[in-house]
Amino acid sequence: MRTVVFWVLALAAVGFGVAVFRVDSMARATFALLASFLCVGGTMVLLDLHYLGVLVVLMMIMEMMVMAVFMIMYMMNPAGLMPMSMLHNRRGALIISGAVLVALVAGVWTVDWPERAGRPPGDPTRALGEAVMGAQMPVMIVVGVAILATMVSAVVLATDRGRYDGGDR
Amino acid sequence: MLPWSIGVVWFNAMEVVAWVSVWMVGWGTNSAFPLVGGYRFLAQGLAYELPHMFALITVALGAESLDFGEIARAQDGLWFVVWMPVAFLVYLLSVLAMAFWGPFGHPVGHDLAGGAVLELAGPDRLVFEAGRYALLVVASAAAVPLFLGGGAGPLLPGWAWALVKTYLVLALLVWVRHRLPVIRMDRFMTAAWVVLIPATLVQMLVVGIVVLG
Incomplete structure (x- = not known):
């Protein structure tokens, strides 16, 4: 199934x-x-x-x-x-995508894929998070909040006196 | 296939589909006013979605779970509406906005001769309006486990209390419908990003401190 x-x-x-x-x-x-x-x-x-x-x-x-x-x-x-x-730069795109495809296929066929050792974890999401971030988890969380704060303040600064904010405020 | 443990994320994902549907209705009818209505709803979505998400995250943080059942059980002693009033108010506002209801009805406003739904008639209109009402009802129902203690209450069984609370929230939202003027999207955008996002972040900070403490 x-x-x-x-x-x-x-x-x-x-x-x-x-x-x-x-x-x-x-x-x-x-x-x-x-x-x-x-x-x-x-x-x-x-x-x-x-x-x-x-x-x-x-x-x-x-x-x-x-x-x-x-x-x-x-x-x-x-x-x-x-x-x-929807197509631009057709020749360049064809060359680039062809090269990427060749590289990926070569990777698929030449890499020695590891055998599965052990069984899937009970909670794969948690396991993946720990595998990706590990000890850097708190750092990543703080960075995430910092990025959000940067985005919000950047938008607030950028939209100050926009095209439609003329005389009504 | 999907476990209950991610219920809140699933709820959030499915409610965002409203953006797609309203914009597609506006664009798909190949007519100018509906398209403007569809774009108005996208602007509205960008305004309400972030405060809405922070309200949901605050609740999940308070209950330490994304499971609606767990969240309802976490409110055994004290309903979340009592110590997360800002999140609750933002949630109610965003329910109005996501169903483009009452003061947030700009995407289907009279100034656009009906906006996104202008060209819809017959069964198409029925499906669209049914979906809109369903969104309002489901979002009202979700407020019950999120903020109002789920099925908790004296005498009546749990399901009856959940139903009563859902109807109370829904009645409030329906009552608001024609009692507030329609808000222009750019103004609400300013209010949402300058007032609501910081307010929900402070609320989340308070909840986080309580949970850690």
């Missing part, structure tokens, strides 16, 4: 990823990318990383909607209502 779900999610993730470059508007590309990320979130749930999987779903939805906000801020076609090509 898990294998079937994995393959469905994996193929859907790749399929939506391809769709990002096939569709003809910013809005459609945004949501194709979102669908692809949601499939990745599902794959993480499949690995029993429930918390991280749901977090990926939460963050990717918000992120893609923020991208929609950027769309209206910076695009020449803010509404995404007119068809436009």
Whole structure:
């Protein structure tokens, strides 16, 4: 069952990823990318990383909607209502992505994959967190709060006297 | 497949889907006013979501759990609404905002001839409005285990108290609907980031100190 779900999610993730470059508007590309990320979130749930999987779903939805906000801020076609090509710098992109693909495939085939020793931990999310951060956990937490404070204050400073804050305050 | 232990995160993730749905409704109908309404809701989302998340984190911190059941049980002696009043108020505000209800109805405002839902009629409109009402009801119901002690109460069984409390929260939100003027998004954004985020952070600090102490 898990294998079937994995393959469905994996193929859907790749399929939506391809769709990002096939569709003809910013809005459609945004949501194709979102669908692809949601499939990745599902794959993480499949690995029993429930918390991280749901977090990926939460963050990717918000992120893609923020991208929609950027769309209206910076695009020449803010509404995404007119068809436009999603492809730029085709030759360069082809070379770069081809090189990355070759490197990744070479990695897959040449690396000596380790045999599994022991069994999966009871709480993989906790185990992953400890493996990634270990002794640096308090440091990372403090840094996280510092980054948040920086973001909030940067936005507050940047939006002071914005375009629409003329005479009504 | 998903365990109850991450209930609050799942709740948060699913409520953010409202951003997608309102924007998609606005964009998908290929019409100018609904698109403006959809973008208004995104701006509203950016304003209410951070204080909302901090309110949820405060509760999770106080209960030391992301499980709704655990959170309700953690309020055995004292309901969270008593010692986390700021988080509760912010939560109620964000429920109004996420269901674009009453004072937060700018995305479907009259000045946009109906905003995001302008082009919807018949079954489409029914589905959209049903989803909106469901969001309001579910978010009211979630306030019960988060702040109001879950099923705790004298005489009546737990489920009955949960229902009564849900209806009380819902009644309050419905009552507010036409009693406050609609807020413009940029103004609410300023208030949310300058007042609500620091207020919820201070609330979280207080709760954190209590939990550690």
